[in-house]
Amino acid sequence: MKEHLQKPEPGTPSPQTLNDWLTYCESLHPVGIDMGLTRISAVARRMGLAFDCPIIIVAGTNGKGSTCAMLEAILLQAGYRTGVFTSPHLVHFEERCRVRGDIVSAADLVPQFARVEAARTSQGEAISLTYFEFTTLAILQLLADAKLDVVILEVGLGGRLDAVNMLDADCAVITSIDLDHMEYLGPDRESIGREKAGIMRAGKPVVVSDPMPPQSVVDHAAAVGADLWRFGADFNFSGDKQQWGWAGRGRRYAGLAYPALRGANQLVNASGVLAALTALRDRLPVTAQAVRNGLSMVELPGRFQIIPGQPTLVLDVAHNPHSVAALTENLDAMGFYPCTHAVFGAMADKDLAPMLARIGPLIDKWYFTDLPTPRAASAADLQARWKAGVTRSDVSATTHASPQQALQAAVAAADPTDRIVVFGSFYAVGGILKDGTPRLSAPHLAA
Template sequence: MTPPDKTLDKTLDQWLAYCEQLHPKAIDLGLERVKAVAQRLGLAFACPIITVAGTNGKGSTCAMLEAILLQAGYRTGLFTSPHLVHFEERCRIRGEMVDATDLIAAFDRVERARGQNGDEISLTYFEFTTLAILQLLAESGLDVVILEVGLGGRLDAVNLLDTDCAVITSIDLDHMEFLGNDRESIGREKAGIMRAGKPVIVSDPMPPQSIVEHAAQVGADLWRFGHDFNFSGDKQQWGWAGRGRRYAGLAYPALRGANQLVNAAGVLAALTALRDRLPITAQAVRNGLSMVALPGRFQIVPGQPTLVLDVAHNPHSVAALAENLDAMGFYPCTHAVFGAMADKDLAPMLVRVSPLIDKWYFTDLPTARAASAESLKSRWAALQTRNDVSASTWQSPEQALQAAVKAATPADRIVVFGSFYTVGGILKDGVPRLVAPHLAG
């Protein structure tokens, strides 16, 4: 297969399309191939690495780490996945989204290394793009790098690098075809990011025993929520206490949601564990938590009706979304735009949030992995016990949202959830500002 012509007029989209065709499998977990290409690249970091794994809360944890470290004056690098709209969202350097031109140059270097001396190594889309972003980060003169695991941990491409501090967020059932059918199996895969003698922050209040056992087996320095660190307080003011350090009088993080204090507690534990290498002031913590932003995580968009965007896509995150929606108070009618992958555990997701939803707008998504809108509607109907609820199907999240806005009154609420593709479909033209037709003109 011929790579994109390496001239200045070739685009990032052309490189991404090329990467999608390089390997027979979309997901092929394992580190042998990606390590071999990394060695050819001479990939190495001279700064501390923080690696974040887990089922839910990874994105929020990474965003809070970045925000606090930036406020402390550090030159940060951040790699996250997937993206909502633009691929460039996956890489941030010193708080700014990377430029496509820099990514294209990094893609070219990976391609040359992949085919070095005619000995071509096959890489998946995620492996190729991860190597390109890591190479870009390694060349950027950074003080600290934050890496979000894409899938699992032990065999994820990010795990080719030895972390200086591992963070494991909440563990729940997701990607079971790759990671196992229970929390213990999934926890064991996440635990693979631990390293001997290095701190591992476990912010799940009830972690699988496999995580605790693996920390002991490899000799990692285990920091457990409720044992080595904890928080107290509420949305008005909260405090944190850990090994040899306390923070008091903290404002609630700028990210919404009842689960954010658990994520923030893990973040402060990680920064405390690394304080000898990355000293942080209390003011940097306060400023960072007050300024952190992350699109699509219980994001409430200004306008009428109220619009909530959330990438919740598994039973645990949908349960958190339901709690957050319930805490918002009364709305005459709640409309839901929902699109999801076919391999998700849909029944508990739909059952948990259904009592809060009055009108459903099921949508197709632009990926072969997605369940069709009609399939989602059928699954929902089979579980439905209410007779005061309506449902319709749409070809895209944008069309579904337009229908919801048209049907809603200014006092209503619309929630968009189920997948990064669902929320990304709404955000691709910028953050929407809604005014119900009843108020327009």
């Protein structure tokens, strides 16, 4: 770790606000993503960071946020004091941390950043941390101090070397596994699965809700001696258009209403949630009524979120081929719309061709947008990549400087019976939600 030690800068002004701290964190480390547990674990030891409640860690390519939200909703309904850490955020950094169901305040976070900095620079040598490592430590310390009954932690990237994996999961959940972040996690599902399997612990349950997981996940569970709960073998669901049921080891739920989160894929996520709660029932017992209430009340902005009004507006942070395929299926199931308009912004390193090809047949008018991060593909580049694969002559495309401007253009062109879908990066959907939930009849969104 020698290369990550540095002498503390004397007389450096201390950040005062949360935004000050976030700006400061961005400047500390030479690269934005530097995977590994050595640095963050060393600072965590200096801080004395520890939890005295069960920890659930959730990894996967898609479905992590939905899984965390459903776990939280059910456990809240069961009367437990919950803490949740997810990333990234849509609009405000504080969204990354919820305590007892409520988003924490900036004022709650600021002292925790100061504690991380004090530990990071103590003992005469400062340990360099990435933005994600520093902010993760601040949030984890807040959660550790909050006298909680259970903590739910979402993996940021991968699993084995992700910051939250310095903690031992009492129950691990691995959702769908697909191709994303391949420059860090490997070129295929087997490699990516191996990285995500790193959150497993010996003798502890690991719930794999991917119906067809890579063999590397199954093999790693056996190698470390984890208690594998596999979709289709240890738990499963059945249902019709009215209700669904779940069966797992020693437990059944019948006559469940569909989760409040929309999309057919949510039943797979919900099945993994019920398996995790069943695996932890000795420590965190929940009633069938808590399950029903939690699933009926769960909320998660930006996941196939349908905004009431005319035209219909759909927001979804689908930003890889697997999630775009799920979005396409969900859009197809909505029924007929005369015209579908799509606002799209994405990172430059995404596998854009299969994403655009998959959803392309449903889209009649494209509105490509720039995003406020250097990692993003420009609107012009997105349009060029779309043109390279387009097969329809009746589709139009324009470019815009921001998601809000792109949405305004779509609203101006749309009839009341049309549909507008905003998808791609968190920056794209967050750019629409930054002024609150949009109302398409509002003056600032009118043509």
